[in-house]
Amino acid sequence: MTRAVLTPQAEDFPAWYQDVVARAELAENGPARGSMVVRPWGYAIWELLQADMDRRIKGTGALNAAFPLFVPMSFLEKEKQHVEGFSPELAVVTHGGGEQLAEPLVVRPTSETVVNHYFARWVQSHRDLPLMLNLWNNVVRWELRPRLFLRTTEFLWQEGHTVHATYAEAVEETRRMLEVYRRFMEETLAISVAVGEKSAGERFAGADQTFTCEALMRDGKALQMGTSHNLGHNFARAFDIRYSDADGVSRHAATTSWGTSTRMIGGMIMVHGDDHGLRLPPAVAPHQVVILQIDAQQGTADAARHLEAELSGLGVRTHLDARTHTSFGRRSVDWELKGVPVRIELGARELTSGRATLVRRDDRSKSAVPLDGAARAAAALLDEIQRALFAASRRFREEHTVPVTDLDEFARRVADGGLFLAAWSGTEESERILRERTGATIRCLVDADPPAPTCLVTGLPAAHTVLIGRAY
Amino acid sequence: MTRAVLTPQAEDFPAWYQDVVARAELAENGPARGSMVVRPWGYAIWELLQADMDRRIKGTGALNAAFPLFVPMSFLEKEKQHVEGFSPELAVVTHGGGEQLAEPLVVRPTSETVVNHYFARWVQSHRDLPLMLNLWNNVVRWELRPRLFLRTTEFLWQEGHTVHATYAEAVEETRRMLEVYRRFMEETLAISVAVGEKSAGERFAGADQTFTCEALMRDGKALQMGTSHNLGHNFARAFDIRYSDADGVSRHAATTSWGTSTRMIGGMIMVHGDDHGLRLPPAVAPHQVVILQIDAQQGTADAARHLEAELSGLGVRTHLDARTHTSFGRRSVDWELKGVPVRIELGARELTSGRATLVRRDDRSKSAVPLDGAARAAAALLDEIQRALFAASRRFREEHTVPVTDLDEFARRVADGGLFLAAWSGTEESERILRERTGATIRCLVDADPPAPTCLVTGLPAAHTVLIGRAY
Incomplete structure (x- = not known):
């Protein structure tokens, strides 16, 4: 594509x-x-x-x-x-x-x-x-x-x-x-x-x-x-x-x-989500694994159904995509769009080599695994993907949470996004000024030392530490 | 009571x-x-x-x-x-x-x-x-x-x-x-x-x-x-x-x-339902079995919890009623009202005799069963109760479904309730007359021979066999 x-x-x-x-x-x-x-x-x-x-x-x-x-x-x-x-x-x-x-x-x-x-x-x-x-x-x-x-x-x-x-x-x-x-x-x-x-x-x-x-x-x-x-x-x-x-x-x-x-x-x-579509955490993915049956040959169909049964037996929500009348490329793109955590590609070539192709949605990496271990390998990947998505989300939030102590500087940086840790006096007036001047709102009070002794907005003594940012 | x-x-x-x-x-x-x-x-x-x-x-x-x-x-x-x-x-x-x-x-x-x-x-x-x-x-x-x-x-x-x-x-x-x-x-x-x-x-x-x-x-x-x-x-x-x-x-x-x-x-x-309250089919009973702990003695409480664990282990939706501050009589009446299929009564007397009392909600029968087999006995009762309730419902419907061939007779009998099998011509007019004269409606057309050659209402040739009755 x-x-x-x-x-x-x-x-x-x-x-x-x-x-x-x-x-x-x-x-x-x-x-x-x-x-x-x-x-x-x-x-x-x-x-x-x-x-x-x-x-x-x-x-x-x-x-x-x-x-x-x-x-x-x-x-x-x-x-x-x-x-x-x-x-x-x-x-x-x-x-x-x-x-x-x-x-x-x-x-x-x-x-x-x-x-x-x-x-x-x-x-x-x-x-x-x-x-x-x-x-x-x-x-x-x-x-x-x-x-x-x-x-x-x-x-x-x-x-x-x-x-x-x-x-x-x-x-x-x-x-x-x-x-x-x-x-x-x-x-x-x-x-x-x-x-x-x-x-x-x-x-x-x-x-x-x-x-x-x-x-x-x-x-x-x-x-x-x-x-x-x-x-x-x-x-x-x-x-x-x-x-x-x-x-x-x-x-x-x-x-x-x-x-x-x-x-x-x-x-x-x-x-x-990324530029290829959704990335669903396995815990809430309607299909955790999709088996992409590449061709309509009897051997491929049998192997795909066998793999489907194996995965279901392991308690994995599995879907067999046997729409071989639709191109492989289009179907791959569709399952990527829909965010299915793991794809297993299976066709005549895989049967010959005895290895199926496992594709992770989170990092889009591919690996060839022995066919008879493919179900267990896919099931094991699910936990790994769930953890990796959470780790990435935590890293992103941590990296984009920064202290701020100057209102002008904040007003310049707020459009770039992220969460800002600031000292706040607690007055209604300061919330209004903040919103009108920067389009940002106080997201919540947090249990942390304030980054400055005085309020970001008013210069009054700091009463709270807050997270500020633009929001949906 | x-x-x-x-x-x-x-x-x-x-x-x-x-x-x-x-x-x-x-x-x-x-x-x-x-x-x-x-x-x-x-x-x-x-x-x-x-x-x-x-x-x-x-x-x-x-x-x-x-x-x-x-x-x-x-x-x-x-x-x-x-x-x-x-x-x-x-x-x-x-x-x-x-x-x-x-x-x-x-x-x-x-x-x-x-x-x-x-x-x-x-x-x-x-x-x-x-x-x-x-x-x-x-x-x-x-x-x-x-x-x-x-x-x-x-x-x-x-x-x-x-x-x-x-x-x-x-x-x-x-x-x-x-x-x-x-x-x-x-x-x-x-x-x-x-x-x-x-x-x-x-x-x-x-x-x-x-x-x-x-x-x-x-x-x-x-x-x-x-x-x-x-x-x-x-x-x-x-x-x-x-x-x-x-x-x-x-x-x-x-x-x-x-x-x-x-x-x-x-x-x-x-x-x-009966005069004592609901009777829930076990398939849709939130609690399939309630253990009624009669007294607050340690031995009773332990035995009740043990039984609860056993029943849960058998996949039975089980509730332990340990509200010993409320009278036994009131609690029994409450669970009867709520339609819980099986009650197990358990107190000091039962512990001494080594037999618990099983009460079926459907026929209100009581039996004493050995304590160590009580969980299995209760679980087995659930299937029996489900079947018994269905059998009673079928019997009731069959016994109260009768053929009728004369409109005057039907008008007299309809207030007693039940479903009536009748021959019907299929005209809108006859449905209206039926409703106005008897308060009954055609519930549905059925696949059976008409009980008479002519329509119950109009005397026109019968086109369908119908079930008639008063309805909610």
């Missing part, structure tokens, strides 16, 4: 992203602005993410449930900051069954209000606590600048909601879920993330604290991959969630919420 | 249904009319249904995908019968992001229109066919008489959509999925169903043929458990889905759709 299938990343990263989403058949724009059609390859990735995340969430003791899509407007209005934060993004149903509704229904942008309404009914005693629920569903937030997976009007996600007896336990849960998310990003998505608390200006509407996992894309922009919110007593007061403690005293509970979405797929594309 | 926890079925079946849904903590009404909150026990059942059905659907070669929640009104209007059928049930979004929308968006009542729009883009050649997709999502149909699980404004379901080269292949797919559904109902839900084609009056809006699985509830009413539609060329013409055949000739494709929903849970409740 001489012609590039995708716009090169270095030439135009957003165009590369659009190309790879289309050419790898991950998703397309839906008919209504900002909506998305997730095609089978993209959805199969989502199912693998979901299954893995679901197992981790259930491991914390949370149970799955379902709550309604439509939320009465009056529910949203019960928590003042919450409704202020979400109002500009709402989709509103005004007609149902051919008639105008007495009260407009909001299509859920998130479910805190309705879930906490039911928490108030279900929680009576300290014995009912903690109550931990998780919902897999779709939510709608009106987007002015939609982008597939990253920012769509409707997206698929999980939202966790928990009630606890004390504020301290809510804080603990918020941090526990942040850690669940961090490990998921690293172990499953092979993405290295910075974790920390959001500044007040970037907090979830109605939360006392928001914690985030921030990843660094290959174009140097940050992406928020998941958030965990300590809602303190805010929703418990708004919805009057009370329980009687061991002494029979009635107390307000404390709540949390936490979520991750199809946006993670966008992050995975932009962290691992 | 002397006081009945539930309204007895014989006294008031709808009240019994409401009671069991509430007391088994399956679901509650949502805040907006007709909406539903599915609680963890209900949702865990749904997850097991989903996983099993998903495996069967993927086994036919269909792939999962996701399509948008919002459908432009203009899409619905492309297929005339479709929009006529669904218009009265639509929820309409008129405002988004704080502004009135130029074109109102419909919250999908089903996704034929949007899916077929994309089919037209994706299908070019006969090599692209068949194209078979399945979506797990939520849909909204405005309901005037909502009832939890059975008829809710929003429900969870799977909707399959397929494109084929020929009409004959679409018919074949329609029947294949009907068979997948029938086997699922029987093997997994342990529900015996009648299968057959719907009459024209009960057809899906826009279909050439609709096939259905009809189950018989314990109150004698029928419930449509799943449907499979041959859409023929209707949607392919409306959305111009064309492919070039092997000779390069451009042809219209043929399509199908098929769906099952959370309604199946309602069916399961009403087919298997």
Whole structure:
């Protein structure tokens, strides 16, 4: 192949992203602005993410449930900051069954209000606590600048909601879920993330604290991959969630919420993808190994099927591509585009030599391995590729995280991308100035010594160390 | 327990249904009319249904995908019968992001229109066919008489959509999925169903043929458990889905759709439930075995945990109920309500005698088994219970399916419930008369000799044999 299938990343990263989403058949724009059609390859990735995340969430003791899509407007209005934060993004149903509704229904942008309404009914005693629920569903937030997976009007996600007896336990849960998310990003998505608390200006509407996992894309922009919110007593007061403690005293509970979405797929594309397409971590690759049957000869077909059975027997998600009516080159390019971690090429020549060709997607290296050991060799490669992708992501993030102590210098360098460690005073005013002057935002507070004694923006005494960068 | 926890079925079946849904903590009404909150026990059942059905659907070669929640009104209007059928049930979004929308968006009542729009883009050649997709999502149909699980404004379901080269292949797919559904109902839900084609009056809006699985509830009413539609060329013409055949000739494709929903849970409740609560088929029971630890003595706790490990090792979904601060009686009643197939009662007395008490939920029989064989005995019971529930469902349906040849007699007997085999002329007029006079509908056409030479309703020559009954 001489012609590039995708716009090169270095030439135009957003165009590369659009190309790879289309050419790898991950998703397309839906008919209504900002909506998305997730095609089978993209959805199969989502199912693998979901299954893995679901197992981790259930491991914390949370149970799955379902709550309604439509939320009465009056529910949203019960928590003042919450409704202020979400109002500009709402989709509103005004007609149902051919008639105008007495009260407009909001299509859920998130479910805190309705879930906490039911928490108030279900929680009576300290014995009912903690109550931990998780919902897999779709939510709608009106987007002015939609982008597939990253920012769509409707997206698929999980939202966790928990009630606890004390504020301290809510804080603990918020941090526990942040850690669940961090490990998921690293172990499953092979993405290295910075974790920390959001500044007040970037907090979830109605939360006392928001914690985030921030990843660094290959174009140097940050992406928020998941958030965990300590809602303190805010929703418990708004919805009057009370329980009687061991002494029979009635107390307000404390709540949390936490979520991750199809946006993670966008992050995975932009962290691992290269000019040849996706590079999927084996943990979430719908096909971990594709056997590319080169010709239609009986011997080749038999050997390919034998190898397929061997790989499946090893627990490897295997696909046999026997479309010999399509050219070998086109099929290779397609599987590269789709990010399949390992390809095994098998034809008459390989049968004669007794060696199959193994191709790694991550570094595109090829090796010839004895046919009778090919399945085990491919299976072993999967772990290696998972580790290599994570190592590359961590190295990239570390190499592109630099301290900065001068605002002018930062303003010049920010367009090159990357994350910047800076001292920050903690004032709202400084966040505004930072954004207006540089287009960058505080991604999160981090647990590190500040690189300077005074705030990057205001020169006031440093109160926090923060990671700053431009973000999706 | 002397006081009945539930309204007895014989006294008031709808009240019994409401009671069991509430007391088994399956679901509650949502805040907006007709909406539903599915609680963890209900949702865990749904997850097991989903996983099993998903495996069967993927086994036919269909792939999962996701399509948008919002459908432009203009899409619905492309297929005339479709929009006529669904218009009265639509929820309409008129405002988004704080502004009135130029074109109102419909919250999908089903996704034929949007899916077929994309089919037209994706299908070019006969090599692209068949194209078979399945979506797990939520849909909204405005309901005037909502009832939890059975008829809710929003429900969870799977909707399959397929494109084929020929009409004959679409018919074949329609029947294949009907068979997948029938086997699922029987093997997994342990529900015996009648299968057959719907009459024209009960057809899906826009279909050439609709096939259905009809189950018989314990109150004698029928419930449509799943449907499979041959859409023929209707949607392919409306959305111009064309492919070039092997000779390069451009042809219209043929399509199908098929769906099952959370309604199946309602069916399961009403087919298997009794005056003590749910009776879950082991295949979809979140806990297949509950170990009821009677006292808090160390020896009891150790033995209970040992048994739990043994059962889990046998692949049984096991729950250890060690809430010894709650009375044994209350806990027994709770697990009966929730329909757990097998209970093992274990306390100091059982340890002394070396025999645990096994309780079957289906027939409520108790047996004492040696402690060291209790896990295997419980596991073996699961298969037996699954079979027994199905056999009871089949027996009930068979015993309550009777031929009828006289309309007056039918009108008298229909209120007692059951399914009636009748001869039918096939005219629309006769369906209308039947409904108005008896409140019954034709559930489906069946492949059997008519019980009389002339139509039950009109006296015209019989064209079909049909099953008639009142339905949910």
